[in-house]
Amino acid sequence: MLSPRRRIPADTVPRSLAKKIHPPKTLAAIVSHLKRQGRRIVFANGCFDVLHVGHAILLERAKRLGDVLVVAINSDRSVARLKGTGRPIVPQQDRARLLAAFASVDYVTTFDEPTPLRLIARLKPHVLVKGSDWNTSKIVGGDLVRNHGGRVVRIPLVPGYSTTSLIERVRHRRSR
Numbered sequence: 001m002l003s004p005r006r007r008i009p010a011d012t013v014p015r016s017l018a019k020k021i022h023p024p025k026t027l028a029a030i031v032s033h034l035k036r037q038g039r040r041i042v043f044a045n046g047c048f049d050v051l052h053v054g055h056a057i058l059l060e061r062a063k064r065l066g067d068v069l070v071v072a073i074n075s076d077r078s079v080a081r082l083k084g085t086g087r088p089i090v091p092q093q094d095r096a097r098l099l100a101a102f103a104s105v106d107y108v109t110t111f112d113e114p115t116p117l118r119l120i121a122r123l124k125p126h127v128l129v130k131g132s133d134w135n136t137s138k139i140v141g142g143d144l145v146r147n148h149g150g151r152v153v154r155i156p157l158v159p160g161y162s163t164t165s166l167i168e169r170v171r172h173r174r175s176r
Contacts, residue, residue: 117144
């Protein structure tokens with residue numbers, strides 16, 4: 001297992017992927033430009049700690065809802081606060097690089113707060129996407145997106161795939 005402190009050297013990130021990863025301020029300018037071009041912005045967020053096929057399908061479905069898919073990931077500190085000791089398994093730079101490798105993902109950014117509310121307010125996406133395990137009334141930024149004419153979409157989850165269940169399966173196998 002990779003140590004959470006291990007990082008992929010920046011010079012190993014291909015330019016095609018590096019062009020997809022931006023800090024929030026830079027991404028806000030890009031999104032603003034894309035909106036002026038009439039592009040429809042879709043926003044998804046989460047920890048994306050251990051990527052699995054459920055994530056891939058969710059992101060593919062999210063991309064179909066607009067022209068540009070922005071994925072915001074919780075920073076390492078944010079994940080640790082939300083998920084507890086031992087998380088994240090995969091450091092934020094590595095998670096960002098992996099997500100940028102998905103054809104469906106156009107841009108990736110990281111946020112340090114417990115929720116992406118400030119980022120959603122800044123980007124004002126046309127569509128906010130979460131998995132169907134989220135209650136619509138509990139989706140952070142949902143009201144904000146709807147108030148500016150956007151919509152919130154809950155995408156059905158792929159049964160049997162969750163980061164937590166994957167981690168538990170690995171722990172169970174190791175304890176045998």
